[in-house]
Amino acid sequence: MLFKRKLNLNKISGSAFIFGPRMTGKTSLIKQLPASLFIDLLVPETELDLRQTPKIFWEQVSALPKGSLVVVDEIQKVPALLNYVQKGIEELDIRFILSGSSARKLKRGAANMLGGRALDLRLHPLTAVEMGDVFNLDQALQFGTLPKAAQLLMEKRTDEARQLLRSYYTIYIKEEVQAEALTRNVGAFQRFLLVAAQSNAQVMEFSNIARDCSVPMNTVKEYYSILEDTLLGEFLWPWDRSERKKARPKFYFFDNGVVRAMQNRLMDPPTPEDLGFLFECWMVRELTRLRDYAQKPLELSFWREGPHEIDILVMRGANPALGIECKSGKSPLKKGTVQAFQKRFPQVPLIVASHQDSSPRKLEMGIEVLPWRHAIDRFCSL
Secondary structure (H helix, E strand, C coil), X not given: CCCCCCCCHHHCCCEEEEEXXXXXXXXXXXXXXXXXEEEECCCHHHHHHHHXXXXXXXXXXXXXXXXXXXXXXXXXXXXXHHHHHHHHHHHHCCXXXXXXXXXXXXXXXXXXXXXXXXXXXXXXXXXXXXXXXXXXXXXXXXXCCCHHHHHHHXXXXXXXXXXXXXXXXXXXXXXXXXXXXXXXXXXXXXXXXXXXHHCCCCXXXXXXXXXXXXXXXXXXXXXXXXXXXXXXXXXXXECCHHHHCCCCCEEEECCHHXXXXXXXXXXXXXXXXXXXXXXXXXXXXXXXXXXXXXCCCEEEEEXXXXXXXXXXXXXXXXXXXXXXXXXCCCCCCCHHHHHHHHHHCCCCCEEEEECCCCCCEECHHHCEEEXXXXXXXXXXXX
């Protein structure tokens, strides 16, 4: 089954970067484009030829008619091509679609990022909307929504989906991403991956992670920057500036199935405690995906004040627009937390995104408990 993606490349009239983690479907998506020239840098011979003689790429581009479309898959493998991409845009009016799974290699190599001549787009694992009627939230929480894994689960090939996710961790993350660390201390990086996976969606302190990994705190921060630059996850920071100074963010991996593979929990159903973190992680990632595809000017943070915390605070510009608390079970939202939130943000609605509720409810103090789909709709209406 070919899922219809929210990212519609046919509507792009100019050039664009498309960044996304491995196996999110970038190659399948760009192969649907009517390209006059398609360069696949995952082919070792092609990568080697263009790495040794990048000018070959310019010669191929120069032979195309004005206005042609050129697609390059995994551009970070040969960053030198970007200089010729800029020439093609400026001198030949050629359009380029450039996919990549790591912005780190481009940044590290001081690559030409085209200075605003190309859009910066993201491709994520599948959203509930993209999966449509076949979407199953419980499966998404346990196995994530990488397209290949989702396809295997649809075909009831659960063991193969587990193996795919294990391979993602053992082959891609442990080998390729580890190579990004540029470190001989392989053991330290692998310990970090395990600790980071266990800390997914939880408030963390770099000093504690450093102690658990037996490495300096600056090394831990560098390791997290590698995960961010290879698009395997991102931080969510507290809204309050005084809280930010304490450097206690949350880190959310990009896909629940991958993080559960890292935790070695794919064979086990989530515990109630696990389910809470998994549902929160999925909600944060789902909202991020939908925001990116709709190109909405919204930012996500979380709110914490003393003992009180709300999982997601949606910002429109400098102004809070919506608070969302994620609930996988039936435990109520604490009255003190509601009062503290409403005192801090008297004009900002606060909703509960519920994993279990099938119809909306209204609690005291005007708090709405919404089924998760309704909560996502509320976010998308901002």
